[in-house]
Amino acid sequence: MNHLSDQELMRIVQAGDLSPASEIYDRYSGRIYNFAFRFLKNAEAAEDAVQEVFVKMIKYANQFHGDAKLSTWLFSITANWCRDYLRKADNKSKETEDVLISLPAPLEHGPDRALEQREDELRVQRALQALTPEQREAILLSRYQGLSYAEIAQIAGCSEGAVKTRVFRAMETLKKALTTETRGGDRWLNAVQ
Amino acid sequence: MAECSAMRESFPLLLTESLDARSRELTHQHIESCSECGAEWLATKETWRLMEALPELTPPPRMRQRFLAEIGVEEKPVESNILSFPKRxxxxxxxxxxxxxxxxxxxxxxxxxxxxxxxxxxxxxxxxxxxxxxxxxxxxxxxxxxxxxxxxxxxxxxxxxxxxxxxxxxxxxxxxxxxxxxxxxxxxxxxxxxxxxxxxxxxxxxxxxxxxxxxxxxxxxxxxxxxxxxxxxxxxxxxxxxxxxxxxxxxxxxxxxxxxxxxxxxxxxxxxxxxxxxxxxxxxxxxxxxxxxxxxxxxxxxxxxxxxxxxxxxxxxxxxxxxxxxxxxxx
Missing domain, CATH: 1.25.10 (Leucine-rich Repeat Variant)
Incomplete structure (x- = not known):
């Protein structure tokens, strides 16, 4: 089925045949998972988000119209789920601690470079969490998912101008956080202690 | 100054090559003529680059199985070289x-x-x-x-x-x-x-x-x-x-x-x-x-x-x- 377009796969699903579900899942689960994880900083919740999004995709398949991209529709469902998750006060305390999520860097780059990579990763994680949810959503969709401002506006339910402002303000905050922090091996070790 | 603010708001669009040709040209001209915006542009590019540090995560294979099980679609188990930590x-x-x-x-x-x-x-x-x-x-x-x-x-x-x-x-x-x-x-x-x-x-x-x-x-x-x-x-x-x-x-x-x-x-x-x-x-x-x-x-x-x-x-x-x-x- 991998030769079929998203729209074609969804039409099969809409007809009641769920066999394309795994193909659609394979196409988008990675992007959805990464978005949810970076938005919520919680692996457990990110997994739940992916599950909910794809189950809803099946359940409400008939609400998908071919005039929009499937990715935009799926990210809309995901962003809604993530916003609801954050609205529940209890969940704010469930952020995963700063954890190393990447595999060890190849040692041929040397331990110093490996250390720097991990430091950078943690700094970006922390800086993203310092943004407002609206700014984080906009910058994640723009920077990491490559969505246009028009698509992000559709997902966030706001104007393109508002998206432009959110991305700009997010970048200003990130700039301060990422270009002024110092590097040092002790910082990372402290972070995981 | 208002022009500077407007230009700086366009920097992320410049990075994603989402500006039309005319706006792109104007923004680049401004960056070259305004030293402050030139410095801001460099800092924005550096920030954008540093954001690459986040690795792309692969969803655990069990998630796929969980989804397919919930909607009742059967599939052969996917082999994985990831060391799992399964529930027993x-x-x-x-x-x-x-x-x-x-x-x-x-x-x-x-x-x-x-x-x-x-x-x-x-x-x-x-x-x-x-x-x-x-x-x-x-x-x-x-x-x-x-x-x-x-x-x-x-x-x-x-x-x-x-x-x-x-x-x-x-x-x-x-x-x-x-x-x-x-x-x-x-x-x-x-x-x-x-x-x-x-x-x-x-x-x-x-x-x-x-x-x-x-x-x-x-x-x-x-x-x-x-x-x-x-x-x-x-x-x-x-x-x-x-x-x-x-x-x-x-x-x-x-x-x-x-x-x-x-x-x-x-x-x-x-x-x-x-x-x-x-x-x-x-x-x-x-x-x-x-x-x-x-x-x-x-x-x-x-x-x-x-x-x-x-x-x-x-x-x-x-x-x-x-x-x-x-x-x-x-x-």
Whole structure:
């Protein structure tokens, strides 16, 4: 089925045949998972988000119209789920601690470079969490998912101008956080202690 | 200045090549003519580049299976080269059933808490004195409850209440068939069993295991009264939970409990040897080092630390931590 377009796969699903579900899942689960994880900083919740999004995709398949991209529709469902998750006060305390999520860097780059990579990763994680949810959503969709401002506006339910402002303000905050922090091996070790 | 603000708002669009040709040209001209905006443009580009540091994560294969199972689509299992940390449902059931028998034995286990527990590999039966089914209970003092929790009741909306941190009284409220609150001393046998049950039944209980572990940590960390049942339950969470965040919390909690049981040590050693997440392994080194400092570490743990410190393909920080821990053990 991998030769079929998203729209074609969804039409099969809409007809009641769920066999394309795994193909659609394979196409988008990675992007959805990464978005949810970076938005919520919680692996457990990110997994739940992916599950909910794809189950809803099946359940409400008939609400998908071919005039929009499937990715935009799926990210809309995901962003809604993530916003609801954050609205529940209890969940704010469930952020995963700063954890190393990447595999060890190849040692041929040397331990110093490996250390720097991990430091950078943690700094970006922390800086993203310092943004407002609206700014984080906009910058994640723009920077990491490559969505246009028009698509992000559709997902966030706001104007393109508002998206432009959110991305700009997010970048200003990130700039301060990422270009002024110092590097040092002790910082990372402290972070995981 | 207004022009500068407008131009700077366009920088992210310039980076994603989303500006039309005319706007792109104007923005570049402005950057070249305005030194402040030129500096801002360089900083924006650098920030954009630094954001590449976040790695692309691959969803665990079990998520795919979970989704397809929920919608009823069958598929051949996908082979994976990722070292998984699967739930051992059968083992959990067996251990829970056996744990009920052990608890029914009551005083024996309580009086021999430092002995390793061997679980009988057969289905347990409940013959304790007047077992109380939680599903039929009302609002009660924990001392009025039997420590036996019959079956696997669905407990939801668990809330921990510690009205006076200066005493040992705590309350756990939750919904079963009705809302109920169990109040009692934190070392009361029934309260201990209830806490352990909540923590190990995250698929039945709400909120999640993470919060349940927080409750346990809050209740039993640094207490004077060691609770081997609690330590055992946390150790099982560390062994079985598939979320690294939960396992990290489990290690942290084990580190704060007053006495390390053999089950605790074995779980920490297993985590250090096998956990796929380096942050969990680093935490495990810390916990073992703390246990060692209190004189409770056995040779197996020392050997594992030594092995990790020397393991060429181990994460650099795990190796460093293990070496530091060994150095403290043998100054």
């Amino acid at each position: 449902t059968w083992a959990r059931w067996l251990s829970q059933a056996a744990a009920v028998v052990i608890v029914a034995g009551g005083s024996y286990l309580y009086g021999h808490r430092t002995q390793p527990v061997r679980l009988a590999p057969q289905q347990a039966t409940l013959n304790s004195i007047q077992p109380v089914s939680i599903a039929e209970s009302r609002v009660v003092k924990s001392s009025a409850l039997s420590p036996n929790i019959e079956g696997r009741p669905d407990i939801e909306n668990v809330q921990f209440i510690d009205t006076n941190p200066n005493d040992d009284e705590v309350s756990l409220s939750f919904d079963i068939t009705q809302h109920m609150t169990v109040t009692g001393n934190r070392s009361d046998k029934s309260m201990v069993q209830l806490m352990a049950y909540v923590m190990q039944n995250e698929d039945k209980a709400q909120p999640s295991t993470t919060r349940a572990i927080d409750i346990v940590k809050q209740t039993y960390a640094n207490s004077h009264q060691p609770e081997p049942e609690i330590a055992g339950a946390v150790a099982r969470v560390l062994r079985n939970d598939e979320h690294e965040g939960v396992r990290i919390k489990a290690v942290d909690t084990l580190k704060t409990l007053p006495t390390a049981t053999s089950e605790t040590r074995e779980a920490l050693i297993a985590a250090l040897k096998n956990d796929p997440n380096p942050a969990v392994r680093i935490k495990a080194v810390d916990a073992l080092a703390k246990i060692a400092a209190s004189g409770q570490l056995d040779q197996a743990a020392v050997d594992t630390l030594r092995q990790k410190a020397m393991q060429d393909d181990e994460n650099l920080y795990v190796r460093t931590k293990a070496a530091e821990a060994l150095k403290k053990l043998n100054p």
